[in-house]
Amino acid sequence: MILLEERNRILEETFRERFNRIEEPEKLFLTIHDFDGVSYSVETKDSKSVVYFSMSMKCYPELRAYGADQILYREYGALFQQTAEPGFEVTLRIDQDQLGGVDKEVLVKKLALLKRNALAAPFEAAFQAQSEGRQTEVMTVNYRESEAIYVMGYPDRVTVIFSTQFKEETDQIFGKVFLQEFVDARRQPAIQNAPQVLYNAREPPLELRGLRLNDSENVGYVTFVLFPRHFVAGPIREETISRIQLFRDYLHYHIKASKAYMHSRMRARVESFLKVLNRAKPEKPEDQKEKKTIGGKTFKR
Numbered sequence: 001m002i003l004l005e006e007r008n009r010i011l012e013e014t015f016r017e018r019f020n021r022i023e024e025p026e027k028l029f030l031t032i033h034d035f036d037g038v039s040y041s042v043e044t045k046d047s048k049s050v051v052y053f054s055m056s057m058k059c060y061p062e063l064r065a066y067g068a069d070q071i072l073y074r075e076y077g078a079l080f081q082q083t084a085e086p087g088f089e090v091t092l093r094i095d096q097d098q099l100g101g102v103d104k105e106v107l108v109k110k111l112a113l114l115k116r117n118a119l120a121a122p123f124e125a126a127f128q129a130q131s132e133g134r135q136t137e138v139m140t141v142n143y144r145e146s147e148a149i150y151v152m153g154y155p156d157r158v159t160v161i162f163s164t165q166f167k168e169e170t171d172q173i174f175g176k177v178f179l180q181e182f183v184d185a186r187r188q189p190a191i192q193n194a195p196q197v198l199y200n201a202r203e204p205p206l207e208l209r210g211l212r213l214n215d216s217e218n219v220g221y222v223t224f225v226l227f228p229r230h231f232v233a234g235p236i237r238e239e240t241i242s243r244i245q246l247f248r249d250y251l252h253y254h255i256k257a258s259k260a261y262m263h264s265r266m267r268a269r270v271e272s273f274l275k276v277l278n279r280a281k282p283e284k285p286e287d288q289k290e291k292k293t294i295g296g297k298t299f300k301r
Helices: 009-019 060-065 068-079 104-111 114-119 121-131 169-185 235-245 247-279
Strands: 029-033 039-044 050-056 090-095 139-144 147-153 158-165 196-201 219-226 290-292 298-300
Touching (some): 009 029, 009 104, 050 114, 060 068, 060 114, 060 121, 060 139, 068 114, 068 121, 114 121, 114 235, 121 139, 121 147, 121 158, 121 235, 158 247, 169 219, 169 247, 219 235, 219 247, 235 247
Antiparallel strands (some): 039 050, 050 090, 147 158, 158 219, 196 219, 290 298
8 A cells, every 4th residue: 555755745846946956046936735724835025045934734723732833943943933924823934045054955854844743743742741651631633624633642552543534435435444454454463563443433432532523424533552662762753653644644545546446447347348248239130231222222121
């Protein structure tokens, strides 16, 4: 299966081309859209060498409460602006004239991870609480309309719950098959240490009882149970955060890809059946066949 990239490819290519440009910088105004209703603005104003990189993210006020501002300041330093541009929740100010001693390739990759770094806030808070033996409240991130991520830290584990909405009945069927495969895959000896995955159709898990949830028949809840070995500080923790954020997009991407594949196979099968039917058409009897005279008139015998 295809793993989606955590970096925004368009942002990465835009900033790489901008920073590696030999000629004088040009004016720039670019709007980019990402998964989950997130949009970016990359523009220059009075000075062509100063780029304002802004992000609109509906759930950012919730993320700010879990420490998103501190994480972005840690990652971007002085580039992070305390006051965002109008209409946006986050703004980075990048002065190209002051990037002399900066590794531009590293900066390009960091800029393309802006959404990922902002969304990492509740996960880092839960991992920190677990390492200190504390239990957190349910941290809710309403990152999509009618869908949310719930993160909870416990002294022995971290639980992450996705509420996902299947708009079509076939999506529910495909989703259940995919999620069942996640459960069955842990039986293989090679990946028994993978996080436990649970799926609840419509009925919310016990951790969410008492919360105001979307009471709909086409809502499902996917639970990941992460133990300390899954988020050891360092590359393992960063990879876990990146992968689990993209779970919803990963799931729905493969549902749509599977439906498209099945439709293509169905069309191919129908075409083969039509060829068989065309070959099986009986010829008309001689007395029903139309014939033409030399003058072009038709007649039947």
